[in-house]
Amino acid sequence: MKRLNKHSAIVDACYEIGATGWFLVVLLVAIPRSLRYLRETIRQIWFVGAKSLIIIMISGLFVGMVLSLQLYYTLSIFGGTSALGTVVALSLYRELGPVVTALLFAGRAGTSITAEIGLMRATDQLSAMELMAVDPIAFVATPRFLAGLISMPLLVAVFNMMGLFGGHLVGVNWLGIDNGTFWSNMTSNVNVWTDVINGEWKAFVFGAAISLIAVFQGYNAPPTSEGVANATTRTVVWASIVILALDFVMTAFLM
């Protein structure tokens, strides 16, 4: 019996992965149709992107500050504190910026997308749209997917900027590292293409994964309060796992 349940869970997971993949195809096919709802896409960029700015900025600031403190301690063991700016920047651009922003984005925007679409289904709003000859995939799902795709790289850029500011605040203003050393080491050792742009690629892929999972879970949530609650939870769980797994794969390829 136990074995059967385990198999059924594996089959369910495989089914979910397959269904999510198919939903991605449906969304991509619907992009040309959703272009007529450009205003809705812009509205969603405001909701999922602009409204996530505060949490992203505050988190970025503190991550940069903590990073600076921890790395200063580690670098001081080897007498290399002058490299603090470089190490903070590389850590942020290559890894922490995209990953932490993606995890925050999944919690802040992913859950709200799932809950909103799930409730729309539960209250027949999606059916109402269909009957008013408005395609809910083009009007509801695709604009939210595109909004996530567009917002994530921008949010990562803001996170990185705030992280650097936080790192500078602690490293230069508090711990007394020379301002010129901090910036000049950073600018000479950080490569725009291999570090900054690769980080932005990660952000783009994470944004696609999070919004796909969030929209899929909301669109397929059972029309009950428990169904919507479970779908919201699944969005965070699946998105977090997928972000970390994709991060490993992309880091291996982009190194």
Place this chain on the structure above:
Amino acid sequence: MVRVVELSSELSGKKIFERISLEIPRGKITAVMGPSGTGKTTLLRHMTGQLHGVSGKVWVDGLDVAALERKQLYALRERIGFLFQNSALLTDYSVFENVAFPLRQHTRLPEILIRNLVLLKLQAVGLRGAAQLLPSELSGGMARRVALARAIVFDPMLILYDEPFVGLDPIALNQVLKLIRTLNRELGITSILVAHEFAAVRQVADWVHLIAEGRCVASGTPQQLAHADSPWAAQFFGGKIDGPVPFQYPASALDEALGFVGPSS
């Protein structure tokens, strides 16, 4: 206007219709009635192309709904108004924006014309003063009337009303009845009502189809069905507990379920 021919349908493995056939005449108000769970709303969903049957056909205005491409189906839906049982208003949009929604999506009318059209429709349902309210600020009856204004904003050829009388106070009920009559008689809109309230239905309907056990068991004018000899019509319209429509959902014997006797081998 609508012809259902030998339609058989299943939902989640459960048989809903078994070769059901019925006709809805153009320009008339037709009520589809029947016990709960017999598939009245499902029948409406077949007419709008949201569901497809296992066999049989549904024709709307001469079009085989199941055979339509997406574009053709959406073009057909633009000519059909649908009033949901739970109103299904867009919760983040105001009353005005809810009614304006179909116009904004399908036309490029100037804003002033959209405004006037929406206000006229809201005036017709008595809610012009509620234009700026959100759906969460409306009572159930008001939400139903807003949904009705939205359903008629395009002056459709066919309106499908799913339980339009549920939860309405007597004043709102009379208003909705009057609206259904007006839309039908003055604008010539064909109306299909799914309802349980025979007292309300007999005031407006020209024709009634009674559905039970997956087929149409009786048809006629409300007056004919009220005095029909058919055991289905007699039980349903007489509100009797005993008759061909079982009160209990199919289940095992009660004494067996309570554990008093073992299952028979």
